[in-house]
Amino acid sequence: MSEVDTKKNLSAHESDISRFDFAGQDSGITDIRSLSPEDKERLLMSGVDVDQAGRSGTYLQVDHQSVHCDVCDPNVEILDINKALEKYDGLPDYFWKAVHKEQDDFTRLASDQRLHGGYFIRAKAGMKIAEPVQSCLFIKGEAVAQNVHNIILVEEGAELHVITGCATAHGQQSALHLGISEFFIKKGGTLTFTMIHNWGEKVMVRPRTVGVVEEDGSFQNNYVLLKPVESVQSYPSIYLNGPRAVARFNSVIVAPQGSLVDTGNRIYLNAPQTRGEIISRTITTGGKIIARGHIIGNTVPAKGHLECKGLILGNGVIHAIPELEGTVSGVELSHEAAVGKIAQEEIEYLMARGLDEEEATSTIVRGFLNVEIMGLPAKLQESIEKTIQESEKDMF
């Protein structure tokens, strides 16, 4: 308990953020391929394929600059957000339409500061984009405050997977990342959004994400955080506004000592026959995790289920806060939450099959942090599993 700094500040006090630089920094990087091998490795661990094999397109932001943006599939459009704002007259239906500028200090800060970039990704109506689009928000400079705004538009009946890798450069020290993301999934559209965080020990991360899903639309969010970070605070919210829309969040989070991770997912069931599911698996090996979840059922019939499970390995803290809010009779909301250690019974069961205690424990942990349900590309899944395996040495 005593080793966890529970007083660590999550709000935007001047003293905290004044150390970061919002002014223009030129990283000198002009192309994804011109990164150093160490940085490429950091990106790879974040799900970004630098050779772009098996990807429909790539967006790369380094510090304050959008440095790389290209498309391999004509059915998808990828632009730097500033170019998209220019091309589409300020994106009046989308830009700052899902996220409210005044919702909290960091969002206000993001809206006040100069916009450094971010992506605009559009899957064209009816098109199933076979390969994922990858984006990477990379921080290389020292004490950089990165302020990006992302918009994903999945038009009617389109299907898209976006993999976002967020990382800091090899050896990089402190940074602040502000990321506003707005997702719009039109009638019958499908968006899978996978975010892999690979920050550093002195990086503050404040993503603000809101999505709106229309009739028969589907949204799946995968979030993976396995590496140390100073603090993450995020609470992506999804509005299921059309009948039969569905949303599912899967999170796999490991917090080593020194990390403060305050994350949650929120789903609004605003139309009949909508369904929402939030599943989180968290492990602390010394850090503090606040695992939130909130499902709001405003209509019937609608179903929501929330499952947050946490394992404490070492001296960490897991604070699970599952919330269910039904505003009409007949809405079906349920939750399952458990925080504790690995069950001795499970370890002994595997030991009776010949596994020693360490192998039994790591087998259970790997099963617990199951990323298979995310349906990721094989190479990415492998790389995540490898990272889990590597971080096991700190677990027990």
Add this chain to the structure above:
Amino acid sequence: MLQIEDLHVSIEDREVLKGLSLEIKPGETFILFGPNGSGKTSLLMTLMGFANYKVTAGKITFNGHDITHAPIYERARLGIGMSFQRPPTIHGLKTRHLVTMCAKHRNRDVDAEELAHKLNFAQFLERDINSGFSGGEIKRSELLQLMAQKPSLLLFDEPESGVDLENMALIGNTVRDLLNGSLRPTPNASMKELRSQRSTSGLIITHTGYILDYILADRGQVLYDGVLCCESNPRAILEHIGKFGYKECVRCLK
């Protein structure tokens, strides 16, 4: 094969086995009877080495190794295999993966598909182990793991519980196979000779005795309140318990 000498076991501070001695020879199948709470399951759990079962006195020897205080995995690697009554679900661990690991730690290489096929269980290989399994499915899953382990001493707690009639034959025959009791006489060897070549031993708990229709049980004994009594032919014990209940054991012990 297995030698238990004056074994005393406690769970927390309650003594559950009170001076139990038993020897099981290679190839021998021993049936353990006894009312609920008599200590049968505790004996099996102690033999496997579970932490909650504290050996306070006595000795367990397995194939010449003193395993009284050996860790669970060491016993498993030496060749003790146990079928669990209520195994835990392990999320994210595929049945196939566990079967492979079972074999690996006995230095064996098995075809999980082929083994599962024998148990009509192939469709469960990709499922998380024990997740939503019915009573009969748990039994087949446990047997599948044991087939991969190929233990030389098989500990089985109520193989018939929760199993429907159709599956009973499948489970009964598989247990017999594991005990290598499915031998047929050949012109070169009599049944007696073949039985003497059996090397796998079994320690099986049964209430109903249904399993006795499938396996060749050699000996049986009743466990009552932490001590063994009434050694006899398993069929005879079963018949006796059926007629008179366990109250005769009380008289016998007095």
